[in-house]
Amino acid sequence: NAGVTQTPKFQVLKTGQSMTLQCAQDMNHNSMYWYRQDPGMGLRLIYYSASEGTTDKGEVPNGYNVSRLNKREFSLRLESAAPSQTSVYFCASSGPRGGNSPLHFGNGTRLTVT
Amino acid sequence: AQTVTQSQPEMSVQEAETVTLSCTYDTSESDYYLFWYKQPPSRQMILVIRQEAYKQQNATENRFSVNFQKAAKSFSLKISDSQLGDAAMYFCAYRSTSGGTSYGKLTFGQGTILTVHP
Numbered sequence: 001n002a003g004v005t006q007t008p009k010f011q012v013l014k015t016g017q018s019m020t021l022q023c024a025q026d027m028n029h030n031s032m033y034w035y036r037q038d039p040g041m042g043l044r045l046i047y048y049s050a051s052e053g054t055t056d057k058g059e060v061p062n063g064y065n066v067s068r069l070n071k072r073e074f075s076l077r078l079e080s081a082a083p084s085q086t087s088v089y090f091c092a093s094s095g096p097r098g099g100n101s102p103l104h105f106g107n108g109t110r111l112t113v114t
Numbered sequence: 115a116q117t118v119t120q121s122q123p124e125m126s127v128q129e130a131e132t133v134t135l136s137c138t139y140d141t142s143e144s145d146y147y148l149f150w151y152k153q154p155p156s157r158q159m160i161l162v163i164r165q166e167a168y169k170q171q172n173a174t175e176n177r178f179s180v181n182f183q184k185a186a187k188s189f190s191l192k193i194s195d196s197q198l199g200d201a202a203m204y205f206c207a208y209r210s211t212s213g214g215t216s217y218g219k220l221t222f223g224q225g226t227i228l229t230v231h232p
Contacts, residue, residue, distance in 0.1 A: 033219065040123070042205060042222035058219070090159065102149060103220055105159035 006106035023091030032074035036087040120223035137206030147209040154202040
């Protein structure tokens, strides 16, 4: 049972380069999320998708774009990476919106922008 | 917007002892959910315990229990009989149940690093 799968696990980019973080879940969840984790700041929401075909901005969306390709997949794109985007990125999914169903997380991507 | 505050950046405990991690939150909503997640050095996010705000009874999962004080907007985590494997970063999180832009998303606190001494 794979759960939430993120790729890659590690990535180093130069300033100005672009890349896409991939995320897929096999739990038939409607909602998917992208968070970033920085020291002393916990996890902050970048973008989320409440259901297939919809995406919304979270707390820190600047510099990112997302695509909900289908119900399973939700990708995060950095068009022009900046050192401020050095972080650990987590994808997550959840069942019914607003319920007590917890978020299920991928194992994260550590991104370094030099 | 809701905020979650963990005022203890680091805590430590002796193996087999009890430790309590603090969490407070700010909200104007009456119905919501609260969670504690554990993040070991592997970076994996693991759900520890959850609490529905409409339930007065404190949630318990084996050695983990919460002290939920709705009026005080406090949600602390108590770990009993601490084990070396409990060493991790712990995050408190809030989930709204109301409509609007905050619906369904988790808002996290800053995290508390727990060290367990043998």
